[in-house]
Amino acid sequence: MKEFDFVVVGSGIAGLSFALKAAQHGSVAVITKRKGADSNTAWAQGGIACVTSDEDSFELHVRDTLEAGAGLCDEQVVRTIVTEGPEAIRELMEVGVHFDEREVSGHRELDLGREGGHSKRRVLHVQDVTGREIENKLLAALGRSPQVQLLENHTAIDLITAAKLGFATEDRCLGLYSLDEKTGEIRSFLISETVRGEGGILRDGRGEDFMPRYHPRGSLAPRDVVARAIDAEIKRSGAQCVYLDITHKPEAFLRERFPHIFETCLQLGIDMSRQPIPVVPAAHYQCGGIKTDVNGASSLRGLYAIGEVACTGLHGANRLASNSLLEGVVVARRASAGLAREFPKEQDHKIALPEWVSGNVQNVDELVVIYHNWDEIRRLMWDYVGVVRTDKRLQRAASRLRNLQREIREFYWNFKVSVDLLELRNLATVAALIVDSALLRKESRGLHYTLDYPQTDEAHFRHDFVLSRG
Template sequence: MPQRFDFLVLGGGVAGLSFALQAARHGSVAVLTKRERYESNTQYAQGGIASVLAPTDTFEAHVQDTLVAGNELNHQDAVEVTVREGPDRIRELVALGAEFNRASTGDFDLTREGGHSARRIIHAGDITGREVQRALLAACDAQKNITFFQHTAAIDLILDRRQAPGRASRCVGIYALNEHGHIDTFLAKVTVLATGGAGKVYLYTSNPDVATGDGVAMAYRAGAQIANMEFYQFHPTCLYHPEAKSFLISEALRGEGGKLRLRGGQTFMERYHPLGALAPRDVVARAIDAELKRTGDDCVYLDMTHLGRAFVTERFPNIYATCKAFNIDMAVQPIPVVPAAHYMCGGVVTDLQGRTTVPGLYAIGEVAHTGLHGANRLASNSLLEGLVFGHRAAQATAEEARALPPLPQDPPDWDPGSAVDSDESVVVTHNWDEIRRLMWNYVGIVRTDKRLMRARRRLDLLREEIRDYYWRFKVTRDVIELRNIADVAHLIVDCASRRKESRGLHFTLDYPNTDDHHWKRDTVVSREL
């Protein structure tokens, strides 16, 4: 029997939990997470939350910094909403029990990161995301209307195709694979994608294993509009070590005075941007990539040694301890770093309340394209976006849920067809590795038409293999994720191939200049149903 709720949330990060807390005041909420409920991109966010909290800062300055970082491809209304509503959302988070670093005066200890013109980053040491997640989960536990379903992987959205002629099919829930290997049906008046990003589509990423682009892939298959997938942010500084996996070295280190150096000790960022190491992320990532190609080195180095042991151990205890575990003492040794896929600036197209182009389906957080980030995300605007749009979507859906017609009594059953248990799982692991490697080599920090064409041809073959495998064998979590990263890779290549200019995170050697006349607009794609 289907499980029925008023609100169905896919994902347990800052956006999903913020939504669930608000929506629980108006009805029953189910929150589905693929792994443990705390496992999300939010959990690993280090730097902080950007917001205007100091009397010397202004909304106008934060808006302008966001527009500059996004190469003015941002939607002005989305930027204004996020910046102006941010302080209230942070105060609500503090009221829930989130604890952030404070100065001796009792005020927030605000720091600065790349692209910001002021110190406006509120933080909890270097584990801000973990503290935000802790506070939100504790608040959710106090709400009797919220039910968590852990180890539950969404497979596809359920569309009610029994609509009046000319009306789009309404989303009424999802099929999901539970931890026992069974397919469950979840129905809800409102379905909310809060599934985060898709860093695992690339070979090297700062993201955890859950970041496989599930929300974008499912929404695309359901006919939703998707925009700006060519803008994938590569964080300039991830720890370079053979035994380290996806460990981010926060932008805050450069905000506090860290220097980027080559193997011989020379600094280089001043040759690429007036802000040097504090330039926007796309500039820093491309600069590092260019220097590695020029020198043939495996990495560059982030030097904090001039700041002293007391400062680095107190300000960055988690990063210090992790580096030390890999025999790198950042108080006396520069940290080896390389760029890695970090943040998806495109996503499922939404309005300012999180509504997608599919009725009944909302998207919030990294999975959504609200227009906030434009062609490049400004540091620490991501947790802020999750807080703001989680709140806005909950307000909108509270009214919408009351007005919607009843859910179908007889939703379409999951159709396993003639699927059997797989005896050739090597296909999954091989295709997974191949997609991630070809995306890194052909659709990475610097692109060309020829590289994109190669990627498209190979992806077409891989997606056909994956479709055949998907229908012939019983679904597993690995197959679900493989299918999703293949669809997301296709969308990134499609959007990148359409944009005939270089802007923000999309840099192509064939069109190295920005072309405002033709391309100061979003790249929007959708699947014909």
């Protein structure tokens, strides 16, 4: 058994930012299921939204966030995160993040980008690899801290809580079980939101700019509107995709602003300075998660959730572009201070933890079954729980997921635990929570759009649903 003052699961911007702060108060373990740099943060191409210009204001950033969130944002949380953003940006710069600058009237200033849903340019970026740059600089800073241990290829199995150990005191999180095992990786390429923000125009197969029919901001509409519009155009035309056209921008600008995207497109036979880029809707971000306050504290004492895994109230029914990195770093700062106050080191006492117990049988067909179930969940979520939903499709998904979860539970407790099996269990759990929540919402709001209830119902559904295990 290894003991640390703080255990962090995940090595994205939220986890690493928290670990750096927590290291000032005690020992920290950062466990991640792959390499340290393999996180959603590393794939965040666009940038981090923050008010840093005199032409912008906190009020405008708050307004844009609330508008994108479609009535489900917690306004106080939004204001807190937006106003604490500049200090978080300063700390990122202190660990070595060099955001792009431009020369204006003989002096250097931040080169701010604009993305869908934003009324002003406020997105700080490092070319088109912002997340990767932040990730690498935070990992380097962590490597210089003797208080932090990075445990790669460790997959979390389950939380250890006082209730599970039979303690009669207040329930709290005491630690977790993790599996140390190397895994493979699958990479895919995401077209950055900033291509739209820099003037990219969505066109159909005939070259027509179709977005003005769906939203006053056209191709700069919030991403939930854009996803539904693309889906509608594909279904209407029978085409396999629509096109993102930025050929009106000079090649030199595109190579400088989007070097990674430009090179990747060339490898796929597309010169984005001369040809439009084929695009389709894709799952991009999870709005919702473990319910927390603005400090990252959950209902289980000692368990904090930060970043995409959490639901602070910032994003509401649809995340505003580039607010995710901002949330991760701001809430991490608040969480580290909160945990240090809540659990000072003098409260330390030894707890005897039981060994993890599950089945020990190994089955040569295990991977076949796991991959089949994994693929089935992916397909049913795309077919039944995608951009456009109906109750009938959601009920079909719920029924199949219940059966799959029964199969997975039997497999989980009877056979030797593996990374693939843990991932399948987690995938099925999250899928079921998404479907159950969607069935409860008898309206359309933000990224949730159902043909059965196409209108927003302010009287009955202007609130989140919190699901808990019985």
